[in-house]
Amino acid sequence: MQDDLELKTKSKHFGCYKPICQMVVVFLIHLRFQEQQRCGHCLQIFLRPTKYLPPFHPMVHFILFLLPQGLEKLCHIQLLTTPTVPSDIFQKNGANSEEIERLWKKTRLHVHLLHLKDLLTSFNSAVRDARVSYFSNLVSQSKGNPKVLFNTISSIVSPASPTASIHSVADCENFLSFFVDKVNKVRSSISPSALSLPLPTPTRPIILDSFAPVSLPELTKLVNSMKTSACPLHILPSSLFKSAFQSIGPSVLSIINASLVSGQVPAYFKNAVIHPLLKKPSLDPSLHSSFRPISKLPFISKILEKVVAKQLTAALDEHNIYDSFQSGFRRAHSTETALLRVSNDLLTHSDAGDCSVLVLLDLTAAFDTVDHHLLLERLRDWVGLSGSALEWFSSYLSERSFSVAVSKFRSSTTSLTHGVPQGSVLGPLLFLLYLLPLQHILSSFKGISYHLYADDIQLYISFKPHEMSKLQLLHTCLDSIKTWMAGSFLQLNEDKTEILICAPDKLVPKVRDSLGQLASHTKPSVRNLGVTFDPALTLDSHVSSLVRSSFFHLRNIAKLSPILSRSELETVLHTFISSRLDYCNSLFTCLSRTSLNRLQVVQNACARLLTKSSKHTHITPLLLQLHWLPVNFRVHFKILVLVYRALHGQAPSYIGDLLSPYTPSRSLRSSDQSLLVVQHQAKDQR
Incomplete structure (x- = not known):
């Protein structure tokens, strides 16, 4: 149990529709057990469990007003703090060193010079020990979160990644206008005739008509x-929200269940x-155009979305609603399983001479650009x-708003009339469901295989060398x-459409000519979900890139x-190097020695x-x-895990x-x- 508490302060607005109050928030990073109890007791005074009935919007106002009041009360608790790097190292040693340095310059005595060297040696040793302690704490605290550890270490050992050049509110407004205009431009470029085309609408039985409290x-x-x-919209810092949830949980539960029952x-x-x-x-x-808009939503909003997503996902899995070849944002699915299926199909046809x-x-x-009505x-x-479940999503999508914020600057708020928020819990799931009709279109083209990973679409067609005419089917698709x-x-985005021809070198020109207008999109290699594919499917280009980036980080x-x-160095090595060697390594079965x-x-x-x-050293x-495990054994181990x-x-x-159980023709001990x-x-398989 830690006895330390690090404090960071920042000014923040609280409110639902309008800012209710403005106050200084104490962001609790590490909280002692005794202070967690005081925190919960303090908030519990302001948030007594009450049964709220819809309409519950005034209740949300009420809760959002009381939580800041409870936190303001909490801010008066006096806590001892211990800085990560003791400042007295610089103050004490710096002052002594400067004093002795002035004395030595005045007297030029050797004894004063030796004293100055001793002070500098002691100072450097103290700084080095502080750095060791700092990095040790940094790695140990982030050990369970590789993403945080990766970003933190990268910011130290690598050049800082470029960030949005925002230095004023006007810059935020420019980003806001760009994101809005980009969506409007895409929607306005669609011809009215395309909108009038009838789309297939199946009749599916009702799988969910209400959400359970x-x-x-x-x-x-x-x-x-x-x-x-x-x-910036958090009513409480998320770490404090979680640590004090035992006290504020009943009030939050009332809001969540009221939303589920009422469908509102x-x-x-809905403000991001x-x-x-x-x-x-x-x-x-x-x-x-180099930036992607990522939505940051209130923590309590993510809790509600998480509850809804859990119930919706259970219904989707039970009734097998998902596209079977959609691997994005699904449990037990990944980029590796998607690429493994695609590469397996391509290699199988290559072995057959296709x-x-x-x-x-x-x-x-x-x-x-997702249309809310559609x-x-x-x-x-x-x-x-149907029912209140459908009404809930209608309420979720309506009257949404967002603003752009970087550092201390923030733009005005505008309405979000299209799209699903990136960075939300439900956004990716809703996008997968929005693409469901595409499954029936792609599966109607016999001979063309496909795979989806969210909005990344892969099509591949295989044919005998004398069946080049089959490529016309690709144009139609x-x-x-x-x-x-x-x-x-x-x-x-036709400029980013890429085509890879997997064929013997002597047949590549003929296949390219048969592609017609698509020939301009052919590439010598393509980067597919983080793995570089080459025409021979040897992955040599991918290995070269992998080795180069690994040694860069290793240095x-x-x-x-x-x-x-x-132990800390091993954690960093696994985060930066081993994760790269293991990414999609089930595809490495085709690698040469x-x-x-x-x-x-x-x-x-x-x-x-x-x-x-x-x-x-051996x-x-x-x-x-x-x-x-050596690399080749790690590959075999990954394959065995996937098969299991x-x-x-x-x-x-x-x-x-792809797995076919072995059934002997007669009863054997191996049955x-x-x-x-x-x-x-094939005999020439690598």
Whole structure:
């Protein structure tokens, strides 16, 4: 139990529709157990459990007014603080050093010079110890959150990532205008004829007509599982919200259940603050188009969305509503499972002597152009929502607003009439449901396979060398996709459409000519969900990029090794290097021995840095000492894990479909061993 409490202060507005009060908030980062009890008792005085009945908007006003009052009361609690780096190191040693330095310059006595050197040595030692303590605490506190650890260490050892160049409220207003105009431009570019085209509407039985109220233990468990976040709209800092939830939980439960029962969402919950996030570090930060709008919502709003998402997801899974080839934002699905299925299909056709064409499609501002009216129709017709559940989503989407805020600057507020908020809990899920009709369009083209990861669309078609005419089907499929997307207010970014031809070198020109207008989009290699595909599917380009980036980070980490303990250094190495080697490594079964050896060199360098061994030290004992599996065994282990999960229903169905149980023609001792049929590869398979 920590006895320290770090305090940071900032000025913040509280309110629902209008700012109710303005006050200084004490942001509690580490709270002693005794002070947690005082915090909860203080807030409990202001928030006594009460049964509220809809309409509950005045209740939200009431709660949002009382929470700041309770926090204001809490701010008078006197707590001892211990800074991370003691300031007396600089004050005491600096003053003494300056005094002795002046004395030495005045007398030029050797004894004063020696005294000055001793003081400087002591000062440097104290600073070094403080740095070691600082980084040790930093790594240990972020050990359970690799994302935070990665961002923190990167900011120390690497150049700072470019951020939005916002220096005034006017800059925020410019970003706000850009995000609004971008969506309006996409919607206005859609021809009226496309909107009039009839879209298929199936008749689906009702799967959810109301949301069930939750109990306090369920809500407490859900809140404890949520990550803390920062947002200018928080009525309480999320860390304090979670630590004091035992006291404020009954009041929050009343708001959540009132919303679920009435099918209404409070206006305060629908106000977001947009933070511009740079899409890629290589993009120009001076251009507005280089940024993606990320919504920051009140923590209590995310709690409500989490409750709704849990019940909706359970209904979707029970009735098998999802597109089976959609891997985005779904449990047990990932970029790795998606790429594993795509690469397996391409390699299988390559072994059979077929040619393949892979098409990667990109959408322009996909989340931001979603039409609310069409989304509600698809929730009703394609999903099967009705009653208060459908009314809840209608309220959730209506009268939304947002503003742009960076640092201390914030723009005016404007209405959000289109799109689902990125950064919210329900936004990604609603987008997947918005794309449900696309499944029926893509599956209607026999011979064309597809895979989706949120708004990333992959199409691939395979054919014999004498069947080039089948590529015409690809043109027809793309035309149908464009037509449907226009009617759904979605737009393909044709400039980012990429095509990879997987065929023998002598057939590539012929395939390219058969592609017609699509030939201009062919690339020698394509980056697909973080993995670089090449025509021969050797992944050599991906391995080269992986090795290069790994050694870049390894050199930076080596600068921190003198001030990190062994366990902390190992945590950093796993975060920066091992995670890269393990990303989608189930695809590495097709790697040549040379490529695997290049990846093994990276792991060997990590082991030598961690154990402080020379480059001539034999690596096998080091890996055994660290209990690290070599790269090739890590690949086999990942495949075994995926197969186990597929056999036990814990993997996507499209992975399980690739496994064929072995059934002997007669009764054998191996009949009860759950063996699988081994797929034979081509003789020249890598």
